[in-house]
Structures are given as C-alpha cells and as structure tokens.
Amino acid sequence: MTLFQIEVLVAVASKGNFTRAGEEIGLSQSGVSHTIGTLEKELGVSLFVRNRTGVQLTAAGEEIVASARLILQHSSRIKEIAAKSSGLLHTTIRIGSFPSATEHFAHPLIRELGSLYPHLETRLFEGTYPEIKEWIHSGVIDVGFHILPEEGLEGILLRKDPLKAVLSSEHPLANERALTFEQLAAEPFIMPMAGCEVLLHQEFAKRSLTPQIKYEVVDNTTILAMAEAGIGVTVVPELTLPPSLPNVKVIELSPPVYRQIGLVVRSLAACSPSTLAFMREAERLLNTPTSK
Template sequence: MTLFQMEVLVAVANIGNFTRAGEEIGLSQSGVSHTIGSLEKELGISLFVRNRTGVTLTAAGEEIVSSARVILAHSSRIKEIASQSSGLLHTTIRIGSFPSATEHLVLPLIRELGSLHPHLETRLFEGTYPEIKEWIRTGVIDVGFHVLPEEGLDGMTLMQDPLTAVVSAQHPLAKEGTVTFEQLAQEPFIMPMAGCELLLHQEFGRRQLKPQIKYEVVDNATILAMVEAGIGVTVVPTLTLPPTLPQVKAIELSPPVYRQIGLVVRSLHECSPSILAFLREAERFFSTFTSK
C-alpha cells in the first residue's frame, strides 16, 4: 500500500465519483479505477459499491478511509518537519491583522520572511479585533496580530505600543510635557472605538475616574480632525498616529500606558511545525525590529 493509493482512495471517498476525483487530483478516470482496483486486490476486499450515480464506501472501506486520512495527515506533518529543519517554510501562512499593525508590523515582517524563505507564501486578512478572533476560532486564518491578553486564545507578545494623548495645538494642555488621566478626565473626551477603548476604560477605572465621553468614533482620521477643531481630547495608540500630524499635539502619558501587541493562535499545542516556525521567526524579527 502506498501513499499515492491512499491519496486516491481519500479523494474518491470525499467526492463519490471516480471521474470527478480524477479531475481533482490530476488523474484520468481509468487511472483512478486502476489504482483503486489494485488496492482492493492487495487488501482482498471491496472498498466501494459501484452504481450508476457514483460510488459509496463499504463498511470496511469507511474504516480504511478513516485510517488513511490519519496517515496522510501524519505524512504532511513529516514533510513540514523536514521543511522546517532545512530552514525553508514550504507552506502558506494565513495572517490576520488590524490596520495599524498591518502597516507598521505585518508588512515589514512579510518582507523580511520573503527574503529569508522564498518558498513561504503569505495571505493577509485585515479586520477588527473581534473579527480576527473569530477567524482564528473558525480556521479562516492560521495566526493573527492582536492585543494581548485575549481570552480563549494562546498568544505571544511581540511589542509594547504606548498610548498617546492628543489635544488641539491651541489647547492649554499642549504646553505640557506629559499629561495624566486625571487631567484628561476634566476635558471633553473623544473615545476611540477601534479596540483600545477597553484599555482606556480600565485605566480610567483603575484611578476611579469617569471620563467626560462626548463622542465615540472608530475612524482615526476623524478623531484627529475633531481634536484639531477643539471638540475634545483623546488618547490613541502611538502606531495609529500618521507621520505628519494636523494642528494637534501628541503628548506622552504619565505614567505611561501600553497596549501589548502580539500573535495569537487557537492553541500552541495544536500548531503545525510551519506555524511554530513562523512564530519563532516573528519573535526573532521583532526582538531586533523594536530595538532599532
């Protein structure tokens, strides 16, 4: 019995038709029939019941196909381990990311890995924190950039992104070197709603403060325009700030507060060798990236 025979067997079991299974795996109908016939002869049993509409598994065939799937999965895992040990990632990694991480973290990482591992392919899915979590849970993506900790997912911290207060250039606080949450709580507040609002509520609550939230806004450019117009003050992650600011002043918080950005997976124990290798490469890259 060969791996090729098992691949053909599983393909026919999945599709229920010799011709369509052959099209799926690049084999002629006669080639599929010959392969299955040889396997049945070797085993001494019938694996399929043939009829006019297609084929169905016999009781013994169902058990054998179940074992064949396990063997093929282990075969794939062995190939991944060999690929990993050779220093090449022969696989496709599906990555989830939120906008500020995409520009500042994901794209530099993809460029770096592309030069080191030319056989590695990446696909990018950009969304919100809840979408990334759902994509991980349902298997749409293999790994996601996310704020940590995130309940229900295993994570690995890559960097700390400081939160920054932003006020109008004409605001009295613009003259300050640093600002506190106590000072911000006395001002009309624009709450960013792209994900860091939970951290901000936590920081205000920790100090027993209640911010004067006047607006809740998702889009970062809109938030900055509102601050520039003197409508209120805000606090945003530093990575979300554009290189050139409008007529606003970005001020450090005292004491500093950070959002922890990292990579999340459904379970580190269930990761394939290629995903684990990707995580190690990302950790290595960001250990040097953040120290530059």
Template sequence: MTLFQIEVLIAVADVGNFTRAGEQIGLSQSGVSHTIGSLEKELGISLFVRNRHGVQLTAVGEEIVASARAILVQTDRIKSIASQSVGLIRATIRIGSFPSATERLVHPLIQEIRSLYPMWETRLFEGTYEEIREWLSTEVVDVGFLSFPEEGLECFPLIDDPLKAVVSARHPLAMEASLTWEQLASEPFIMPMAGCELLLYEEFGKRKLHPRIKYEVVDNATILAMAEAGIGVTVVPALTLPPTLPQVRVIELSPPVHRQIGLAVRSLADCSPPVTAFVREARRYLSSFR
C-alpha cells in the first residue's frame, strides 16, 4: 500500500465517483479505477460497491478509510516537522538590545546560538528602551531585550539586575555598608538616562523624595567618571558596571531594588520557527545568569 493509493482511496470515498475523484487529484477515470483495483487486489477485499450512480464504501471499506485518514494526518505532521527543520537550518534573527545587556548578555548568547545553529545569522540593533519598543512594533527586530514589565508585548523574564549606589571613593558616604534612598536624595545626583531613570523616579516617588538632580547622562562610562570626580552620586544597574572600576565605591541599596530584564516579541504564536527557537535557547542559556 502506498500513500498515493491512500490519497486516491480517500478522494473516491469523499465524492463517491471515480471520475470526480480523478478531477480533484489530477488523474483520469481509468487511472483512479486501476489504482483502486490494485489496492483491492493487494488487500484481498472489496472496498467499494459499484453501481450506475457511482460507488459506495463497503463496511470494511469504511473502517479502512477511517484508518487511511489517520495515516494522512500523521503524514502531514511529518511533512510539517521536516519543513520546520529545514527552516531552522538557515535564518536571520534581528535582535534589539540596550548597551549593558548587549555586552553582558547578548554577546555570550550569540556565541551560544552560533554553536547550536551555525548557519544562522544574527543582526544586532542597539538603542534605548523606547527605540527597542518601536523596532518591535514596526517589525525592524524579531526579539528585543527590555526592562519589564512591557504592555502590548509577549515577554519572557530572564534575569533580575540589582541597582547599586555609586559614590566617589573619597566621598563621606563611601564607608557606608548600605545607603538609603533618603541619603541619596540629599546629595547632588547624576541621573542615568538610558532607561532605568523611570525606575529611579518611581523609587524616589514612593518615598515622597525629591532627589537633587544636577546632571542627566546617558553614557555609563561618563556617569562613572563623574561619580569618581566627586561631582555627584548615582544609582546604576549592576549589569552596567565594568569588571574594573575607577576610584568609586559600589554600595548596596537599603531597601534593595532590582530591574527585571527579559526578552520580548510581538506574539510568540506568530513567530517563525527560528525566532521561537531563539527565545527558547535564550531562556535556557540565560537562566544560569540569575
């Protein structure tokens, strides 16, 4: 028995006529008749009762057609799996990320992805949170690293990134084991403007504090240089801190605060198989960073 014979059998069972079945599957009436005759001979039974109006399934024919339909469903499933596998061989994944996530998370993740899918190409778009949201909504990127929560996107949490106070090594507060938000609000403050400023305003606001913001700076290296010079104090995510620090002290916050970093897509159900695989591997690989 072949898949072709099964397809012809089901076509005849559906329309009850050899000629119309042949028209549906691109086969002549004699070709359909020959195929069904060969199948009946192979099985040693009659599948149809012939009459002048067409054909009708026998009792055993009905049972066989039910099984034949199940075979075709599984055949389609096999084809779908194979098709998705082919799609995973070559793909381009467009990634939106912000600077601190790029260096500490995205670069090692890309290396991991390349080892798993060597034929994949990755393209990186680096920007602010707002730019990444826009890139996702306009389909410039397939996935985006963002600080959560994010409305209107399907999001997958990856790591919790603690916020840290940073002061000059010569600052009177440098010897403190931890710093309160009240202490920070009373000092000249350098506000980081790469995205976490919203979280900082929220934390100060919860306590009805009004920080003495003297500078608003985007670049992390500039923020640390200003803190080192004693121009002001600041609060930054731990992920932004370089392995080798300038003459500054990194101090715990009291109470501690974290930003949650995750991966966002427009809708996972609408993602291509490669993008779905990328999200899965990112969640698996970056779980070790928690």
C-alpha cells in the first residue's frame, strides 16, 4: 500500500464517484479505477459497491478509510514539521555567547544540531553581554545567548541559573546553610564585572544596602582565587563555578536569586525562518525547568 493509493482511496470516498475524485487529484477516471482495483486486490477485500450513480463504501471500506484519513493527517503533519525546520538544513547561523553559556549551552547545542542537520553551518562569537547586544543590533550575529530581560532585545528563556555566595572555607560564615544580602553587605566584597554586577547591584538596592566593594574583577578564576585566599566574599552564577573548589565554600542565597539565560534577537517578529527554527530547536534541547 502506498501513500498515493491512500490519497486516491480517500478522494473516492469523499466524492462518491471515480470521475469527480480523479478531477480533484488530477487523475483520469480509468486511473482512479485501476488504483482502487489494485488496492482491493492487495488488501483482499472490496472497498466500494459500484452502481450507476457512483460508488458507496462497504463496511470494511468505511473502517479502512477512517484509518486512511488518519494516515494522511500524520503525513501532512510530517510535511509541516519538515517545512518549518527546512531553514536549518542549508544555512549558516551566527551565534553570540558569553563564556559559561558557551561551555554549558552553545557547545552541546552545536554538537546536537550538527548531528540532526549535517549541512547546517554555525559560527560562534564569544564576548561580554554588552558586546553580544551590540553584535545583534549591528547584524554581526543572528542570535545570541544573553541575560533576560534586556532592553531593546526580545528572546526566549532557556535556563534559570542560581547565584551562589562564595567565600573561603576558613571564613566565619563558612558553616552557614544560606547567606542573606544583609550578611554579605557587611563583608569585604569582590564584585564580579563580567555582567552579573548589574543584577547584584539591583539586589542590594532592593534592600537599601550598600556593599563594601573592595575589588572589581572581570576574570572568574581570579575572583575565586581571591575568595579562597580570604580577601573577600563574592557572589557568582552557579554555572561559572568549576567542578572542584577544595578551599572554598559555596553557599545558597536567602532568598534565592537567579540570572535568567536566554536566546535573544532584535525582534522575534522580524526573525528569518532559519533563526526562528534554530531558537525552537535550542529551546527543545536546552530548556530544563529549574527545581527551585
């Protein structure tokens, strides 16, 4: 049984006449008759009762046509999915990313898409949040990983990344189960300057607190080394932390605070089909709801 035979079968059942069915699908009356005859022979049952005015389904024919209609619906859905995703098959997607998103999101996504769409080409541009925003507005990249919300950009949320307090294992607060911003504001503070400083200043300001900022540092490795040495305390996103920190304590914040990581573009409505398809695939592959 072929999909073409199923299409002819459904057309005849709908029109009740070989000639009108043939006109609908672009096949001669004899072609329709031959196709139905071949199908009946293959199935070993009569599908129609022929008469002078047309044809009527047999009892078996009615059951078979009901299933045939479902097959055509699924076939149509398959074609629709393929059409929506076809923009990914032969195109180049230019992606902006910041370091922790590159490691945890961009690289796994590019690998997965490479296996699903062998002809898809990707180019990765790594930078800071402001650079990624500028690249989007200037057209250097098609889409970028960024923190949401961001004024002037539209996007989709992929992951909520919790912020964590980090301090020396010898610090007096090291045995606390959770730390408040009030406690952190009372300590010498190492402010990370790779983008999270905006969120941290907002959280301190919400509580009318002024942190004792002693150092402003961009490099995450340096920040952690300073915290390990007891120079100060800091707050960094969980995804920026290495697997092992022997002399450092990582402590929850109370209440929890998250940076919201997403994919952003200038306008979702003005996106190319390939960029929208890429974002849908990224959301499907990477979107893991937080349990907190």
